[in-house]
Amino acid sequence: MITVITFNPSIDRLYKLETFKIGTVQRANFVNPTAGGKGLNVAKVIKQLGESPICLGFLGGYNGLYIKNELDKVEIVNNFTEINGESRICLNIIDGDKNSTEILEKGPRINEDDILDFESKLDKVLESSKVLVASGSLSQGMPVDYYKTVGEMCNRKGVKFILDTSGRSLEMSISENLYLIKPNIEELELLTHKKINNKEDAINASKFLLEKGVKNICISMGKDGMIFLNKEHIYDVKIPKIEVLNTVGSGDSSIAGFAYGVLNDYSLKDCLKLANSCGMSNALYMETGYINKKDIALFLNEIKINEYNY
Numbered sequence: 001m002i003t004v005i006t007f008n009p010s011i012d013r014l015y016k017l018e019t020f021k022i023g024t025v026q027r028a029n030f031v032n033p034t035a036g037g038k039g040l041n042v043a044k045v046i047k048q049l050g051e052s053p054i055c056l057g058f059l060g061g062y063n064g065l066y067i068k069n070e071l072d073k074v075e076i077v078n079n080f081t082e083i084n085g086e087s088r089i090c091l092n093i094i095d096g097d098k099n100s101t102e103i104l105e106k107g108p109r110i111n112e113d114d115i116l117d118f119e120s121k122l123d124k125v126l127e128s129s130k131v132l133v134a135s136g137s138l139s140q141g142m143p144v145d146y147y148k149t150v151g152e153m154c155n156r157k158g159v160k161f162i163l164d165t166s167g168r169s170l171e172m173s174i175s176e177n178l179y180l181i182k183p184n185i186e187e188l189e190l191l192t193h194k195k196i197n198n199k200e201d202a203i204n205a206s207k208f209l210l211e212k213g214v215k216n217i218c219i220s221m222g223k224d225g226m227i228f229l230n231k232e233h234i235y236d237v238k239i240p241k242i243e244v245l246n247t248v249g250s251g252d253s254s255i256a257g258f259a260y261g262v263l264n265d266y267s268l269k270d271c272l273k274l275a276n277s278c279g280m281s282n283a284l285y286m287e288t289g290y291i292n293k294k295d296i297a298l299f300l301n302e303i304k305i306n307e308y309n310y
């Protein structure tokens with residue numbers, strides 16, 4: 001089973017505008033609310049691929065009820081810790097030129113009892129998990145290195161830990177308990193304190209993370225596909241050009257594809273192909289965290305993987 005943690009779920013509201021003019025009153029001609037936050041997008045895509053993930057994290061207030069209801073509707077099993085605060089709303093505004101502007105709330109503050117409740121739930125589900133995906137920001141009130149604690153819990157139970165987060169919480173969680181991280185270029189620059197201009201820069205900047213014990217690294221590069229590194233291989237995943245509609249959630253979709261591959265004992269190259277196919281498929285649709293299996297079948301044949309010399 002795959003367990004998916006979203007500490008900071010949100011109602012993602014997508015607005016479509018012809019032009020996005022700051023300082024004016026504007027009327028949206030398309031609004032689409034979905035249950036979001038990175039981990040929930042991951043869970044939705046895993047479900048569409050045909051596996052049944054279980055979701056943990058924190059939910060509260062009316063927004064929390066809405067999110068839970070949306071998950072129940074698509075039969076995604078969940079066992080969130082109920083908190084006193086109100087779960088957040090995140091906005092994604094897309095204009096006629098397909099520029100996306102995201103406004104992400106910080107989300108509610110949680111307390112020590114919430115964390116203890118979460119830990120007892122996690123401890124139980126890890127018994128039957130092969131893979132754990134934790135995605136997105138921590139809730140306010142959590143220790144900045146909390147993902148390290150999650151990694152230790154996974155390590156004790158022999159569960160493969162995939163982490164997709166950014167900034168200090170990623171930096172503070174780097175350890176030998178990480179099976180996979182998936183920074184994009186911006187996140188990698190923050191993590192390595194280096195400017196990344198091309199694939200070679202990305203590879204050179206990331207190697208020290210392998211020395212610190214991270215087992216596998218996927219550097220996602222939008223339309224340029226992905227670079228993969230572990231101690232044995234460096235791969236360049238080349239993807240075909242596509243006409244994108246909305247790339248928000250493509251990173252989450254690629255994590256879902258990789259996790260699905262690991263759960264089903266796919267080869268490394270096949271995990272990478274599925275990850276990129278899911279990211280690409282998500283980018284073809286307005287809805288965040290939606291993929292289409294026909295696209296995936298097509299992309300799996302078109303993606304090429306080249307090996308770099310170590």
Ligand SMILES: Nc1ncnc2c1ncn2[C@@H]1O[C@H](COP(=O)(O)OP(=O)(O)O)[C@@H](O)[C@H]1O
Pocket residue numbers: 184220221222223224225226239240241242244247248249250251252254275276277278279280283
């Ligand atoms: N513009 C795009 N064209 C084609 N594929 C894309 C595009 N944007 C994203 N993808 C696919 O989704 C994956 C993850 O997207 P990326 O934007 O790099 O991650 P994130 O959403 O975390 O920033 C990419 O590696 C790629 O496979």
Ligand SMILES: O=P(O)(O)OC[C@H]1O[C@](O)(COP(=O)(O)O)[C@@H](O)[C@@H]1O
Pocket residue numbers: 008010012036037038039041090104135136137247248249250251252253288
């Ligand atoms: O938890 P965070 O890091 O604040 O991110 C939340 C936001 O990230 C998203 O999942 C999009 O992430 P990606 O575009 O990186 O895949 C939104 O759906 C969500 O609102």
